[in-house]
Amino acid sequence: MNSQKNTIIALLVILMLIAMPAAAAADGVQGVTIQAGKNTPAPDDDGAGAQQPPADAPGVQNQSQAGVLQQIRDQDQTRTCPPGTACNASELRQMIAEREQQINAGEGQQIREANTARLAVHAFAVAAPLMGNSSQAMLGIAEQVNTSAQVALRAEEQIQNRNTIMRALFGGDAGAAGVLQQEAVANQERITEMNRLIEECGDCDPETREILREQVALLEQEQLRLREVAREEMEQTGLFGWIFR
Structure with missing residues (x-):
């Protein structure tokens, strides 16, 4: 009987000796898992990844704006500018102002509007x-608008010079008014294309784009004026003008 007890005790001791290393290994794995779960920075990260400022922070915005301005200055320095052209937006605005004074000097209101x-x-x-690449297309359209403006100017002069008696009897000059309407419609299509070229101008800096928009806006105002002149002329029917309308 004692022999059996001794045998059982010996078996229990052996089982305990076998189980202890396995339990120790399990505890080591659990410790590693817990350690890995901690939010520790990468060795070469120094914890900086969690401290990145948002993209819209004032400091980041200032750095971004400074970068854009520096890029514009670099473009100005490397840009090739033939004589009589502008190398930056400031020169462009100044040259436009000088030219405006020249072409408007001593002109009447009608000529100034055509100018x-x-x-x-x-x-x-x-x-x-x-x-850049948009310049030739833009200049071509602007020259078409300029040619149209000369046609409209002659039609408007014809309206203003219409004989008073003819106007009283037969109303306004419907033919000249029709020319004004036609040119205004054609120019509006050209203006739409000019606005598209400005928006898609990859070489234009923001200030240059704004200056060009101002010029196109003036052209658009002129087309509205021509439409109004044509409308008023068409409304003058005279005593017998209704016969020919």
Whole structure:
């Protein structure tokens, strides 16, 4: 009997000796798992990853704006500018102002309004180095608007010079008014294309783009004025003008 007890005790001791290393190994794995779960920085991270400022923070925005300005300055320094053209937006604005004074000097109101197209052609010509690949297409459209403006100017002069008796009897000059309407419609399509070219101008900096938009806006105002002149002329029917309308 004692022999059996001794045998059982010996077996229990052996089982305990076998189980202890396995339990110790399990505890080691659990400790590693818990340790790995901690939010520790990578060896070469120094904890900086968790401290990144948001992209819209004031400091980040200032750095971004400074980078854009530096890029514009670098472009100005490397840009090739033929004589009579602008190398940056400040020169462009100054050259437009000087040209405006020249073409408007001593002109009447009607001529000054027609000169809007001439000024736009000049603006897009001197802005060529700032517009890159878009410059030729823009200048071509501006020249079409300028040609149209000369046609509209002659039609408007014809309206203003219409004989008073003819106006009283037969009303306004419907033919000249029709020319004004036609040119205004065609120019509005050209203006739409000019706005598209400005928006898609990858070489234009923000200030240059704004200056060009101003010129196109003036052209658009002129088309509205021509439409109004044409409308008023068409409304004058005279005593017998209704017969020919």
